[in-house]
Amino acid sequence: MSNLRYVGHAELRSVDGRARVTGEAQYVCDMTLPGMLYAKVLRSPLPHARILTLDLAPALALPGVVAAITHADFVEHGNFGWPVKDDYVLAYQKVRYQGEAIAVVAAETEAAAEAGVEAIRLELAALPVVGDMQAALDENAPRIPPASVKTDGNLGETIILRYGDPEPLLAAAPVVMETSYDLRHQEHAYLETEGALALPEPDGGVTLFANNQSPFINRDIVASVLGLPPQQVRSIQPHIGGTFGGKDDVLYESSAQVAKLALLTGRPVRLIFTRAESMLASYKRQALRVHLRLGSDERGNLQAAQVKMLADSGAYASMTPMAAWRATMHAAGAYRYQAVHVDTQVIYTNNGYSGAFRGFGNTQAAAAVEMAIDELAERLHRDPLEFRLQNCLRQGDRTMTGNLVKHEVGLPACLEWVRDKSGWQQKRARYAAQPADAPRRRGIGVACYFHGCGLGGEGTDFAVSTLKIERDYSITLTSGLTDFGQGSRTVFTLLAAEELGVELARVQMLRPDTRTAIDSGPTVASRASIVGGNAVRVTATKLGQRLRLAAADLCACAPAQIIRAGEQYIGPREEPHSFEEVVDHARALGLQLAAEGRWEIPAVEWDLETGTGKPYFAYVFGAQVAEVEFNSRTGRTKVTGLWAAHDGGTILYPQGAYGQLYGGIAQGVGYALMEGYLFKDGVPQRTDLRSYRVPRAIDLPEIEGTFIETRLNEGPYGAKNLAEPVMVGTAPAIANALFQATGERVRRLPIPPQPRP
Amino acid sequence: MLHEITFTVNGDPYTLAVYSQQTLLKVLREKLGLTGTKIGCENGECGACTVLWDGEPVNSCLVLAVEANGHAIETVEGMSVGGELHPLQKAFIEHNAVQCGFCTPGMLMSAKSLLARNPQPTELEVREALVGNLCRCTGYVRIVDAVLDVAKNQ
Ligand code: FES
Ligand code: FES
Numbered sequence: 001m002s003n004l005r006y007v008g009h010a011e012l013r014s015v016d017g018r019a020r021v022t023g024e025a026q027y028v029c030d031m032t033l034p035g036m037l038y039a040k041v042l043r044s045p046l047p048h049a050r051i052l053t054l055d056l057a058p059a060l061a062l063p064g065v066v067a068a069i070t071h072a073d074f075v076e077h078g079n080f081g082w083p084v085k086d087d088y089v090l091a092y093q094k095v096r097y098q099g100e101a102i103a104v105v106a107a108e109t110e111a112a113a114e115a116g117v118e119a120i121r122l123e124l125a126a127l128p129v130v131g132d133m134q135a136a137l138d139e140n141a142p143r144i145p146p147a148s149v150k151t152d153g154n155l156g157e158t159i160i161l162r163y164g165d166p167e168p169l170l171a172a173a174p175v176v177m178e179t180s181y182d183l184r185h186q187e188h189a190y191l192e193t194e195g196a197l198a199l200p201e202p203d204g205g206v207t208l209f210a211n212n213q214s215p216f217i218n219r220d221i222v223a224s225v226l227g228l229p230p231q232q233v234r235s236i237q238p239h240i241g242g243t244f245g246g247k248d249d250v251l252y253e254s255s256a257q258v259a260k261l262a263l264l265t266g267r268p269v270r271l272i273f274t275r276a277e278s279m280l281a282s283y284k285r286q287a288l289r290v291h292l293r294l295g296s297d298e299r300g301n302l303q304a305a306q307v308k309m310l311a312d313s314g315a316y317a318s319m320t321p322m323a324a325w326r327a328t329m330h331a332a333g334a335y336r337y338q339a340v341h342v343d344t345q346v347i348y349t350n351n352g353y354s355g356a357f358r359g360f361g362n363t364q365a366a367a368a369v370e371m372a373i374d375e376l377a378e379r380l381h382r383d384p385l386e387f388r389l390q391n392c393l394r395q396g397d398r399t400m401t402g403n404l405v406k407h408e409v410g411l412p413a414c415l416e417w418v419r420d421k422s423g424w425q426q427k428r429a430r431y432a433a434q435p436a437d438a439p440r441r442r443g444i445g446v447a448c449y450f451h452g453c454g455l456g457g458e459g460t461d462f463a464v465s466t467l468k469i470e471r472d473y474s475i476t477l478t479s480g481l482t483d484f485g486q487g488s489r490t491v492f493t494l495l496a497a498e499e500l501g502v503e504l505a506r507v508q509m510l511r512p513d514t515r516t517a518i519d520s521g522p523t524v525a526s527r528a529s530i531v532g533g534n535a536v537r538v539t540a541t542k543l544g545q546r547l548r549l550a551a552a553d554l555c556a557c558a559p560a561q562i563i564r565a566g567e568q569y570i571g572p573r574e575e576p577h578s579f580e581e582v583v584d585h586a587r588a589l590g591l592q593l594a595a596e597g598r599w600e601i602p603a604v605e606w607d608l609e610t611g612t613g614k615p616y617f618a619y620v621f622g623a624q625v626a627e628v629e630f631n632s633r634t635g636r637t638k639v640t641g642l643w644a645a646h647d648g649g650t651i652l653y654p655q656g657a658y659g660q661l662y663g664g665i666a667q668g669v670g671y672a673l674m675e676g677y678l679f680k681d682g683v684p685q686r687t688d689l690r691s692y693r694v695p696r697a698i699d700l701p702e703i704e705g706t707f708i709e710t711r712l713n714e715g716p717y718g719a720k721n722l723a724e725p726v727m728v729g730t731a732p733a734i735a736n737a738l739f740q741a742t743g744e745r746v747r748r749l750p751i752p753p754q755p756r757p
Numbered sequence: 758m759l760h761e762i763t764f765t766v767n768g769d770p771y772t773l774a775v776y777s778q779q780t781l782l783k784v785l786r787e788k789l790g791l792t793g794t795k796i797g798c799e800n801g802e803c804g805a806c807t808v809l810w811d812g813e814p815v816n817s818c819l820v821l822a823v824e825a826n827g828h829a830i831e832t833v834e835g836m837s838v839g840g841e842l843h844p845l846q847k848a849f850i851e852h853n854a855v856q857c858g859f860c861t862p863g864m865l866m867s868a869k870s871l872l873a874r875n876p877q878p879t880e881l882e883v884r885e886a887l888v889g890n891l892c893r894c895t896g897y898v899r900i901v902d903a904v905l906d907v908a909k910n911q
Binding site for chain 1: 791792793794796798800802832833837846851856859862881883884885887888890893895897898900
């Protein structure tokens with residue numbers, strides 16, 4: 001690694017840092033355009049209702065109101081959605097969750113737009129609310145999804161995994177642990193709320209600035225509901241104030257709404273969500289109910305697992321079928337088994353709607369199985385960390401889906417690191433000896449995880465990048481994958497500079513723009529570094545070969561004889577040529593100084609019918625230890641220490657990687673103890689940041705983290721991914737620590753305060 | 758109703774007509790075009806809108822612009838002088854205390870005011886000073902490190 005100039009260097013800094021510390025970075029809420037109109041949304045006050053009357057006339061009659069729209073302004077009533085086309089840009093015939101958008105008003109001022117929304121005549125006929133997954137499956141439950149979607153009532157989809165036959169193994173196993181866990185909804189709570197700004201173009205098209213994660217998908221959806229060819233919709237991504245999976249579908253709706261209003265009025269239109277709106281109307285992490293049976297022999301060797309899960313999709317499918325698929329593929333955890341069956345049902349309810357959120361199903365699945373593994377270790381009177389070391393995946397083992405792991409596995413090393421750094425053995429013994437009635441009791445707990453790289457069987461997994469040498473010898477880089485704070489712009493920039501052997505400052509990455517970059521699918525699943533990074537590398541290699549050719553021509557030698565020193569190209573007679581000279585010569589030779597490259601993840605295959613196949617081409621691994629203090633008077637739990645080790649392959653941009661690690665853990669602490677987004681009969685109970693508490697600076701302990709560097713041959717310079725999985729281990733580690741402190745197992749996340757009488 | 762107010766922002770004097778109900782946040786962002794101060798909730802919950810009011814951090818979404826009459830306001834735009842970044846800004850970059858950057862302007866304001874009143878804070882004092890500033894990206898680790906680093910070197 002030592003000959004690399006940038007990859008893995010601790011000194012690397014974010015390319016966006018300066019703009020963000022000075023306040024110069026423009027987010028969509030900072031952008032205004034001359035003649036711009038303000039949009040406000042009429043939202044459903046009920047979780048489930050039929051729309052009887054929707055009359056815009058009173059709004060349009062108000063001073064300052066310029067236009068208003070409903071579903072009727074879109075092709076096919078604005079029907080969209082992938083993988084299930086069940087959603088509408090604006091509610092059509094029915095509303096299915098409280099806060100669902102029904103109409104949008106554009107006006108000269110925000111106040112006029114609000115008055116317009118108030119004035120719309122809306123009459124709803126309330127329908128019975130389905131607020132519970134079991135109730136949703138009742139044959140008499142009112143159907144939630146539109147008739148156009150094929151479902152079995154409110155059962156959207158059933159996902160299965162079949163590896164061997166666990167039944168006989170469980171029947172014969174001397175120890176079987178059977179438990180259920182209830183994992184509640186979580187809100188993304190990105191600091192910047194949703195926003196979109198549309199600008200009508202003279203050609204009848206529209207340009208969008210939106211804080212969406214995936215500008216190409218946004219472009220395609222907006223074009224289809226507006227009836228425009230995709231080229232006439234341009235989607236540009238400004239700086240984005242955090243997404244964590246949360247800025248996809250909700251932004252497609254908002255983008256389509258402002259785009260339509262911009263086309264109708266011929267003026268720019270901007271919509272920015274209030275916080276209450278954001279918390280009410282955006283999709284959540286889906287709630288999961290997980291029932292597990294784990295069997296082990298007397299010596300503590302895991303034998304088989306059988307898992308049944310219910311996933312609360314809410315009113316629309318969004319990404320829940322995909323997240324439920326990922327949950328299914330990880331439901332029995334990072335352990336060796338002889339057989340595993342998983343059955344997951346994706347269910348429609350009126351509990352808001354759910355979609356992608358960091359960890360994408362594995363956050364919930366891992367929380368459940370890691371609590372269950374702890375319970376099993378307890379039953380066997382085994383130390384939970386040693387029990388994991390005995391059973392965890394190692395290179396050459398088969399995963400719970402029956403696939404051989406051929407690449408290096410850093411999981412044992414992660415477990416050993418967190419054990420040694422946290423002082424596990426001493427603390428575990430000390431806390432076990434605390435008096436049962438002590439007012440403050442401590443506990444220490446562990447969890448480990450694996451996480452499939454990339455989209456896996458969820459979709460084609462590719463990215464495209466371009467590089468161009470400009471007249472001033474700077475290099476322009478584009479990628480179809482985007483950056484919303486996770487640092488991929490820095491990663492792409494450093495990979496291009498590394499591969500081309502140039503100074504970092506030479507490479508300028510453009511902001512994502514569907515007109516200048518090339519479609520690379522969604523920026524999800526923490527796939528930017530591997531897939532996007534490899535695309536950059538492929539592109540830079542192509543361009544680099546042309547420059548080497550030019551240098552060889554200058555030095556009258558073979559390309560292989562050229563060596564590099566800094567930016568210089570040096571021939572066999574030791575004559576140095578500057579980067580500029582070589583570029584000039586390449587131009588003179590007529591070589592093309594722009595290149596495009598594509599990279600696709602090695603093919604994987606999953607058969608949905610039989611529940612068999614290979615879900616992912618590779619995995620990342622990790623382990624975390626949490627230490628907590630439980631106050632029996634208040635019933636509150638404070639996390640007093642966290643140790644985290646993650647095997648993410650080669651770390652390309654260490655500063656950024658640690659940022660992801662700490663940030664992911666903070667969200668895991670919230671998920672464990674603070675953040676339940678609760679519904680009562682479909683009505684959200686917490687729609688502000690006072691009642692919905694996300695961790696603040698004093699809620700978090702010091703965190704000690706490390707990366708265990710293994711090598712993944714397919715990754716750029718051996719890199720794997722990390723942004724999502726780093727949060728996966730936190731909540732169960734905390735739950736397991738709390739169990740040691742109190743001796744009582746709470747099988748629910750977030751864990752509510754448990755005051756003792 | 759319109760009121761005329763006179764105040765300074767980042768040292769520059771302004772005389773403006775503002776409505777009674779307009780918040781300082783809206784006036785800074787919409788009238789003065791100082792969009793570095795962010796808007797996260799308009800309800801005093803997130804700290805993204807933190808500015809300094811005679812040196813003290815306030816949530817600019819919770820104060821009315823009319824109240825700013827006669828006061829000195831400082832925003833993130835006033836932190837760097839002639840293109841030279843403030844030590845806190847440099848430390849935020851250096852420690853990667855900035856991810857999406859949406860909390861950053863408010864964080865910088867709270868941190869600046871902390872160091873002015875307590876040049877050598879403990880880690881806990883830093884965390885307490887930042888308690889009103891939410892960050893969803895960083896887990897606060899690097900932000901706290903950056904502030905402590907500036908304290909150590911000043
Ligand atoms: S915008 Fe002022 S505290 Fe959130
Ligand atoms: S850096 Fe994103 S909220 Fe703090």
